[in-house]
Amino acid sequence: MTIIHKFEPEQKDKSSNLGKNKITFSLGLLIFILILAQIWVSHTVVNYGDKLKNIESLKKAYVSENQVLENEIAVNSSLSYIASQSASLGLNVAKDVKYIR
Amino acid sequence: MRTSFVRLILLIFFGAILLRLLYWQTFRGEELIALAENQHFEDQTIPAFRGSIFFSDNSVLASSQPNFILYGMPKVINQDERSKMTITLAKILWTEKFSKDLKEADEKEEIDKIRLDLNNKLTQDLYWVALAKDIDQGLKKKIEELHFNGLGFEETSKRFYPEGSSSAHLLGFVGSDSKGQSTGYFGLEGFYNGELRGLPGQIKREKDAFGLPILIGNFLSRGERNGKSLRLSIDRTVQYIVEDNLKKGIEKYGAKAASAVVMDPKTGNILALASFPNYDPAKFALFPKEFYKNPIVADHYEPGSTFKVLVMAAAINEDVVEDNTRCDICNGPLALGGFNIKTWNNKYYPDSTMTDVIVHSDNTGMVFVAKKLGLDNFYSYLKKFGFGDLTNIDLQDESAQDLRDKSEWREIDLATASFGQGIAVTPIQMVSAISAIANGGFLMEPHIVSEIRNEDSTFKVKPKIIRRVLNERAAKVVTEMMVKAVEDGESKYLKTKGFKIAGKTGTAQIPVAGHYDPNKTIASFVGFAPADDPKFVMLVRYDQPTSSTFGSETAAPTFFEIAKQLFPYFKIAPVH
Numbered sequence: 105m106t107i108i109h110k111f112e113p114e115q116k117d118k119s120s121n122l123g124k125n126k127i128t129f130s131l132g133l134l135i136f137i138l139i140l141a142q143i144w145v146s147h148t149v150v151n152y153g154d155k156l157k158n159i160e161s162l163k164k165a166y167v168s169e170n171q172v173l174e175n176e177i178a179v180n181s182s183l184s185y186i187a188s189q190s191a192s193l194g195l196n197v198a199k200d201v202k203y204i205r
Numbered sequence: 206m207r208t209s210f211v212r213l214i215l216l217i218f219f220g221a222i223l224l225r226l227l228y229w230q231t232f233r234g235e236e237l238i239a240l241a242e243n244q245h246f247e248d249q250t251i252p253a254f255r256g257s258i259f260f261s262d263n264s265v266l267a268s269s270q271p272n273f274i275l276y277g278m279p280k281v282i283n284q285d286e287r288s289k290m291t292i293t294l295a296k297i298l299w300t301e302k303f304s305k306d307l308k309e310a311d312e313k314e315e316i317d318k319i320r321l322d323l324n325n326k327l328t329q330d331l332y333w334v335a336l337a338k339d340i341d342q343g344l345k346k347k348i349e350e351l352h353f354n355g356l357g358f359e360e361t362s363k364r365f366y367p368e369g370s371s372s373a374h375l376l377g378f379v380g381s382d383s384k385g386q387s388t389g390y391f392g393l394e395g396f397y398n399g400e401l402r403g404l405p406g407q408i409k410r411e412k413d414a415f416g417l418p419i420l421i422g423n424f425l426s427r428g429e430r431n432g433k434s435l436r437l438s439i440d441r442t443v444q445y446i447v448e449d450n451l452k453k454g455i456e457k458y459g460a461k462a463a464s465a466v467v468m469d470p471k472t473g474n475i476l477a478l479a480s481f482p483n484y485d486p487a488k489f490a491l492f493p494k495e496f497y498k499n500p501i502v503a504d505h506y507e508p509g510s511t512f513k514v515l516v517m518a519a520a521i522n523e524d525v526v527e528d529n530t531r532c533d534i535c536n537g538p539l540a541l542g543g544f545n546i547k548t549w550n551n552k553y554y555p556d557s558t559m560t561d562v563i564v565h566s567d568n569t570g571m572v573f574v575a576k577k578l579g580l581d582n583f584y585s586y587l588k589k590f591g592f593g594d595l596t597n598i599d600l601q602d603e604s605a606q607d608l609r610d611k612s613e614w615r616e617i618d619l620a621t622a623s624f625g626q627g628i629a630v631t632p633i634q635m636v637s638a639i640s641a642i643a644n645g646g647f648l649m650e651p652h653i654v655s656e657i658r659n660e661d662s663t664f665k666v667k668p669k670i671i672r673r674v675l676n677e678r679a680a681k682v683v684t685e686m687m688v689k690a691v692e693d694g695e696s697k698y699l700k701t702k703g704f705k706i707a708g709k710t711g712t713a714q715i716p717v718a719g720h721y722d723p724n725k726t727i728a729s730f731v732g733f734a735p736a737d738d739p740k741f742v743m744l745v746r747y748d749q750p751t752s753s754t755f756g757s758e759t760a761a762p763t764f765f766e767i768a769k770q771l772f773p774y775f776k777i778a779p780v781h
Contacts (some may be wrong), residue, residue, distance in 0.1 A: 167271075
């Protein structure tokens with residue numbers, strides 16, 4: 105048999121192979137880390153919805169309470185209330201004003 | 206052959222899947238997206254607070270109070286729970302909301318009515334039903350402590366008036382329009398409804414299976430814009446003094462109604478505005494609708510003798526008379542156009558000066574002035590003083606009576622109009638016109654609001670001069686006449702001593718079915734003080750007082766009583 109061409113496996117460039125593997129490995133590792141991070145964030149944040157709802161309810165309650173208290177202050181500082189309280193304390197309207205020059 | 210057959214089956218199978226995908230993605234795609242959004246997203250409306258209204262010293266006149274609607278979810282509540290719930294809720298709602306003055310039997314009946322109403326609502330085939338409105342914070346807490354399943358609260362807000370029914374006509378009230386939205390009616394609430402209303406916000410965010418928001422999910426928001434706030438020129442103390450004295454006066458003089466308005470003549474700022482009978486704007490539905498109208502801007506009346514000073518001012522401005530011009534027709538009643546014009550007390554002062562005409566409130570003297578002025582000038586001054594037109598005060602219910610066309614005026618009309626009969630004005634027109642005498646001749650536009658406040662900016666309302674009506678000399682001369690009228694006229698024994706007050710009484714008969722009723726009058730007093738540098742112009746008016754029909758015995762004493770309290774408040778010292 106006449107040998108035309110001897111089949112010999114090609115000598116691969118070891119250095120370039122190593123480079124490509126490194127990149128693939130790094131990418132894979134990065135993706136893996138990102139997946140883990142996303143799982144961790146989702147897991148952590150999933151409970152925050154409850155906290156957020158509570159904070160919102162609390163904020164609403166404080167705003168309402170604030171408004172109610174402001175209105176109470178307004179009632180207690182109204183002139184008709186002051187007049188009636190003054191009368192109950194025995195204070196009278198000045199009938200005459202004396203002007204001193 | 207068999208492979209071809211299998212290939213065909215697979216092709217048909219995948220083709221069907223593709224077609225089905227096409228159907229769901231394309232034809233039903235939007236519907237499914239909407240359904241998914243509904244499940245995954247929550248829409249929340251953030252209510253906007255209605256703007257507050259403040260007095261000039263920033264104390265609160267009207268604000269918003271958090272309020273709740275109690276709702277039930279009938280499908281969640283079972284029969285046993287419902288029975289216990291309705292009994293307990295009925296008792297609580299009755300105790301909180303209704304009078305405790307009813308007898309026990311009536312109370313039981315009323316509680317039973319509420320219980321039945323609640324039961325009817327909770328047996329409906331609905332997911333959500335409103336059970337009670339106007340639940341305040343305290344009541345909400347009480348109901349929450351009962352820990353009933355299937356109940357909830359929806360937050361709304363209600364208008365709150367810390368001064369009660371004070372300034373009711375000034376404010377107006379907040380009701381609901383045909384779409385159920387809060388809308389202001391009458392007064393400031395009506396005029397400034399657009400500014401006060403605000404815009405609710407919206408939040409759209411992703412929620413999880415428990416209905417809780419997902420922090421890192423999609424989030425869209427449009428912030429709420431609370432309504433703008435108004436700061437008024439109304440002085441809280443002056444308002445209180447005016448209302449207090451008016452309330453006492455209406456009782457003392459047995460009047461059907463009373464009103465008063467105080468204005469700063471230099472700026473047009475309204476310092477106080479009050480009328481009785483009034484209503485509680487928080488419970489407006491419980492009062493007759495006739496009470497809602499503000500008489501100061503919407504009621505037309507014949508001003509009577511208070512109008513004389515304006516006619517006199519016009520005549521002096523036109524130089525047709527002076528303060529010392531003598532009246533040559535004042536020696537007795539005047540026959541004119543088939544009518545007899547007399548003075549109010551049938552006393553006549555021949556050769557009176559124009560000052561005497563004002564002091565004695567002489568009708569025949571005023572006819573003399575009107576004749577000197579002439580119809581053309583008279584009519585023109587009516588227009589210049591603002592009669593027949595709106596004053597453009599910032600209150601919703603203002604109206605103005607049109608002046609009859611000049612061509613329709615007869616001699617008798619000119620004569621009667623000269624002493625304020627046969628012509629209809631509103632109190633705000635009257636006080637604005639008198640302010641022109643007080644401030645040296647300028648007609649000012651009256652206004653109530655001095656500032657409109659946003660969250661980040663403030664708009665100040667500036668005084669507006671409409672026109673010059675009189676020259677300074679004419680204004681000064683008439684002022685002196687009005688001072689003399691107070692010092693030497695019918696109300697001289699009642700005036701506040703030591704202060705120079707310019708004023709004029711008015712007693713106008715009320716036209717009833719084509720004639721004047723002698724027993725029914727509009728008694729009024731208009732004036733300003735201190736006369737040399739006026740801090741306020743005031744009109745006091747009693748409708749049909751019964752203790753006396755005269756302005757000098759009803760409106761004038763009230764005016765002086767109010768002025769007596771205003772002088773120390775405005776730090777005005779007596780001149781002597």
